[in-house]
Amino acid sequence: MSQKTDFFKKAGSFLFDNKVMIAFAAICLAAIVLSGSPMTFIVDGVFTRITRNTFTVLALIIPVLAGLGLNFGIVIGAIAAQIAVFCVVYWGLGGFGGMLLSVLIATPLAVLFGYLVGKLFNRMKGAEMIAGLILGYFADGLYQLLFLVIIGGVIPVNNPKLIISGGVGVKNTIDLTGNLKYAIDSVRMVDIVTVVFYVVLAVTLIKVILHLLKKYQLNKGDFIFFGIVGLLFGISYIPVVEKFLSTDRLILLDALTAVLIVLAILQLIKIVRSIWIDKEPLKTLVKPIVTLLVYGLIYALTFIPEIEEVLSYVKLPVLPFLLIAGLCWFNQKILSTRLGQNMRTVGQSQSVAMASGIDVDKTRVIAMIISTVLASWGQLIFLQNIGTFSTYGAHTQIAQFAIAALLVGGASVQKATNKQAIIGVILFHTLFIVAPEAGKQLFDNAQIGEYFRVFVSYGVIALSLAMHAWTQFKKEVQPPTGGADLEIPALPAVTVKQQTLK
Amino acid sequence: MKTIKDIYENIGLPRLIIGVFFIFLVVVSIVLGFSPAALFSDVVRRWLMYGTLVLAMVPGIQSGIGLNFGVSLGISAGLLGSVFAMEISFLRNWNEVLGAGAPWLTLLLALLFGIIMAAILGTLYGLLLNRVKGSEMTVSTYVGFSVIAFMNIVWLSLAFKNGELSWPLQGQGLRNTASLSGSFGGLLSNPDVVQSTQPAWLQWLAFKIGDFTLPLGLILVFALLCFSVWLFFRSKLGIAMSGAGENQLFTTSSGIDVDRKRIQGTAISTVLGAIGIILYAQTYGFLQLYNAPLMMGFASVASILIGGASVRRAKISHVLIGTLLFQGILVTALPVVNEVIEIGTLPEVLRIIISNGIILYALSKTKGGNQ
Numbered sequence: 001m002s003q004k005t006d007f008f009k010k011a012g013s014f015l016f017d018n019k020v021m022i023a024f025a026a027i028c029l030a031a032i033v034l035s036g037s038p039m040t041f042i043v044d045g046v047f048t049r050i051t052r053n054t055f056t057v058l059a060l061i062i063p064v065l066a067g068l069g070l071n072f073g074i075v076i077g078a079i080a081a082q083i084a085v086f087c088v089v090y091w092g093l094g095g096f097g098g099m100l101l102s103v104l105i106a107t108p109l110a111v112l113f114g115y116l117v118g119k120l121f122n123r124m125k126g127a128e129m130i131a132g133l134i135l136g137y138f139a140d141g142l143y144q145l146l147f148l149v150i151i152g153g154v155i156p157v158n159n160p161k162l163i164i165s166g167g168v169g170v171k172n173t174i175d176l177t178g179n180l181k182y183a184i185d186s187v188r189m190v191d192i193v194t195v196v197f198y199v200v201l202a203v204t205l206i207k208v209i210l211h212l213l214k215k216y217q218l219n220k221g222d223f224i225f226f227g228i229v230g231l232l233f234g235i236s237y238i239p240v241v242e243k244f245l246s247t248d249r250l251i252l253l254d255a256l257t258a259v260l261i262v263l264a265i266l267q268l269i270k271i272v273r274s275i276w277i278d279k280e281p282l283k284t285l286v287k288p289i290v291t292l293l294v295y296g297l298i299y300a301l302t303f304i305p306e307i308e309e310v311l312s313y314v315k316l317p318v319l320p321f322l323l324i325a326g327l328c329w330f331n332q333k334i335l336s337t338r339l340g341q342n343m344r345t346v347g348q349s350q351s352v353a354m355a356s357g358i359d360v361d362k363t364r365v366i367a368m369i370i371s372t373v374l375a376s377w378g379q380l381i382f383l384q385n386i387g388t389f390s391t392y393g394a395h396t397q398i399a400q401f402a403i404a405a406l407l408v409g410g411a412s413v414q415k416a417t418n419k420q421a422i423i424g425v426i427l428f429h430t431l432f433i434v435a436p437e438a439g440k441q442l443f444d445n446a447q448i449g450e451y452f453r454v455f456v457s458y459g460v461i462a463l464s465l466a467m468h469a470w471t472q473f474k475k476e477v478q479p480p481t482g483g484a485d486l487e488i489p490a491l492p493a494v495t496v497k498q499q500t501l502k
Numbered sequence: 503m504k505t506i507k508d509i510y511e512n513i514g515l516p517r518l519i520i521g522v523f524f525i526f527l528v529v530v531s532i533v534l535g536f537s538p539a540a541l542f543s544d545v546v547r548r549w550l551m552y553g554t555l556v557l558a559m560v561p562g563i564q565s566g567i568g569l570n571f572g573v574s575l576g577i578s579a580g581l582l583g584s585v586f587a588m589e590i591s592f593l594r595n596w597n598e599v600l601g602a603g604a605p606w607l608t609l610l611l612a613l614l615f616g617i618i619m620a621a622i623l624g625t626l627y628g629l630l631l632n633r634v635k636g637s638e639m640t641v642s643t644y645v646g647f648s649v650i651a652f653m654n655i656v657w658l659s660l661a662f663k664n665g666e667l668s669w670p671l672q673g674q675g676l677r678n679t680a681s682l683s684g685s686f687g688g689l690l691s692n693p694d695v696v697q698s699t700q701p702a703w704l705q706w707l708a709f710k711i712g713d714f715t716l717p718l719g720l721i722l723v724f725a726l727l728c729f730s731v732w733l734f735f736r737s738k739l740g741i742a743m744s745g746a747g748e749n750q751l752f753t754t755s756s757g758i759d760v761d762r763k764r765i766q767g768t769a770i771s772t773v774l775g776a777i778g779i780i781l782y783a784q785t786y787g788f789l790q791l792y793n794a795p796l797m798m799g800f801a802s803v804a805s806i807l808i809g810g811a812s813v814r815r816a817k818i819s820h821v822l823i824g825t826l827l828f829q830g831i832l833v834t835a836l837p838v839v840n841e842v843i844e845i846g847t848l849p850e851v852l853r854i855i856i857s858n859g860i861i862l863y864a865l866s867k868t869k870g871g872n873q
Binding site for chain 2: 120123124126127129130131133134135137138140141142144145148149169443445447448451452454455457458459461462465466468469470472473
């Protein structure tokens with residue numbers, strides 16, 4: 001009986017904690033049904049948009065962690081990326097090398113911008129979000145000044161493809177076809193495997209040298225890791241595998257199968273470990289075995305013709321997804337470092353952080369720098385995937401959409417995770433794809449659906465900011481446990497009274 | 503020496519820079535051979551066009567909700583009032599029945615509808631802002647954006663008969679910009695309109711002195727609005743409201759209901775926003791629907807800050823000076839820039855940089871103090 005109520009309680013709190021996400025999922029589902037678009041179209045569109053946007057959304061997580069709220073300032077990171085892209089296109093470079101050069105130009109710019117933004121935010125503590133929003137517009141103005149007036153007007157630039165016919169100012173759109181388009185997407189898997197192998201080889205060699213110099217203790221893990229990577233590298237020379245790996249796109253069905261196999265192997269290792277090494281009671285095996293069965297079930301589902309059709313229609317570019325996975329890993333790992341812990345403390349209470357000797361201002365600036373750099377890389381991924389660089393429009397909505405997506409996933413001003421970011425991107429962009437068609441079916445006007453999704457993206461931000469401010473305000477009015485802020489000034493008064501009584 | 507420093511501190515650096523820049527632009531444009539009369543007509547016209555929208559910031563700031571980016575709410579109410587009034591005027595065929603009185607009645611009806619809706623919306627909005635104390639600006643910005651986005655859906659679904667408003671041959675949805683030339687456009691400010699439609703005894707509303715256009719009607723209306731707001735903040739209610747904005751604890755202890763005052767301040771600000779957009783449309787001659795009012799709140803906020811207001815204090819003089827400087831720069835910059843470097847978009851870029859720069863500056867001033 002008690003277990004039952006416990007379950008209901010859990011389910012209830014799950015529903016309550018995820019209310020935004022669940023409500024949004026319901027809207028998405030309704031819109032999908034209404035639109036009547038084929039699933040292949042929707043899933044393909046969603047995955048394209050995941051490729052483009054997830055990296056930028058993930059760039060928002062660290063500032064939330066450090067208590068800076070939702071970083072509307074990522075626009076500035078995007079601007080850094082766009083300056084780099086312009087330079088690279090102007091110099092006539094392209095391909096993966098051109099992309100690397102863009103990264104090399106964009107990163108120091110983003111570090112500088114992030115540093116300045118961080119400094120500014122330190123002057124406006126408590127108003128970071130509104131400041132970030134205005135700063136985004138301000139930076140947009142400076143960007144327009146640079147691209148419309150200074151390029152061509154002050155710096156002589158001669159390139160009829162890029163410059164408005166009068167000779168001053170950059171054209172509205174820059175075509176990236178033939179230079180940077182798909183520069184990241186079209187990297188072949190076999191190249192990725194090769195590069196990873198040589199990097200791991202180099203790292204292991206350095207470790208061995210350090211070991212011989214007695215500055216580093218090699219352990220078993222290092223060799224096992226190297227062994228696995230080496231094995232994979234060896235496998236990639238088997239002709240069948242090599243042929244499979246020499247493409248740059250992965251069919252979703254294959255990707256899903258591969259992910260399921262890897263996850264299943266991990267679970268199997270867990271089971272083997274708990275039986276033969278840790279010798280735990282059999283009861284603990286229930287969970288991994290159930291998980292394995294679920295994986296099996298998911299794989300079985302892929303044999304349903306409809307699902308199989310969708311899964312084998314969608315093709316994923318490999319490297320962007322690896323980069324996204326890498327950023328998820330980074331966001332997770334930074335929590336266990338010293339810096340991450342400091343950020344967390346600063347995010348929870350600046351006074352506590354200050355008291356425990358953390359340089360609050362510096363930590364906040366670092367968080368801003370990381371976020372701005374990540375946002376600039378995210379913009380590079382976005383631009384190379386979309387293939388046309390809209391000079392004056394590509395960056396203006398980026399903060400708006402990224403933040404709305406993150407909030408839709410169930411994040412708040414104070415808490416955001418990788419999972420919420422990814423779920424948010426999927427839900428938000430599903431609505432983006434199906435809303436026009438759903439509007440057409442429902443109101444006989446596709447434009448209404450389009451306006452509806454804009455309304456939703458503004459509305460969800462307004463709602464979650466209001467809800468956050470509301471709870472903050474309640475906390476301030478009725479301090480839950482004593483209320484440190486109110487009690488501190490009261491203390492001296494009491495002591496004075498006691499002294500006079502004595 | 504001390505007095506000069508005092509004057510400098512009173513004016514403040516940004517206002518000084520922008521003021522000097524404005525004077526510089528005026529001098530350059532006169533040197534370049536532009537007619538000063540035509541130039542100043544334009545400046546005065548734009549000054550009055552945006553004046554009321556900027557005036558709407560005063561009650562918001564004074565009652566303590568800060569810079570009211572959510573004035574879009576009032577703007578939407580005003581636009582809705584205008585389109586309803588125009589539709590009624592069309593359905594009742596006022597132009598033929600009433601003749602010269604038709605635009606007046608349409609204007610009054612638009613104002614009436616706008617004010618009622620703005621008062622209701624403003625009160626609700628005030629209730630919301632009382633629950634988010636401390637983050638009013640962030641919340642109000644996004645409430646403003648959401649309202650505009652929501653109104654886009656409304657504009658698109660309204661099915662009006664008036665051909666000036668709706669797209670031809672569609673039966674649903676309003677135009678992006680609706681011309682007011684057949685209605686109340688230019689009624690108070692355009693000499694040509696006044697001459698051709700109004701009787702002789704109303705010719706004083708707008709007339710020309712040489713090249714200079716004097717929109718006397720609009721000046722009177724704007725002056726009346728400024729005077730009412732000025733008077734209001736000298737009444738008991740207004741003083742209590744300023745008190746609520748200045749020091750919440752003190753005001754509460756003297757028996758004033760702070761939350762109530764904030765709601766009233768927000769509602770008045772919203773109503774002024776509604777009046778402001780109707781006067782704006784009247785002067786401009788067009789009703790701008792859809793996304794056109796999205797950033798108007800920002801322009802209003804920037805104007806009053808340029809005038810010398812802070813996030814906590816604002817006066818009528820700030821409205822007048824700020825709007826004159828901000829709009830003056832935009833008006834004079836365009837011909838000067840066109841003459842010198844032929845980059846038509848530069849004034850727009852300048853507008854973005856100046857307006858957002860000044861808001862950022864004001865924010866850093868207030869929040870920097872209480873670290």
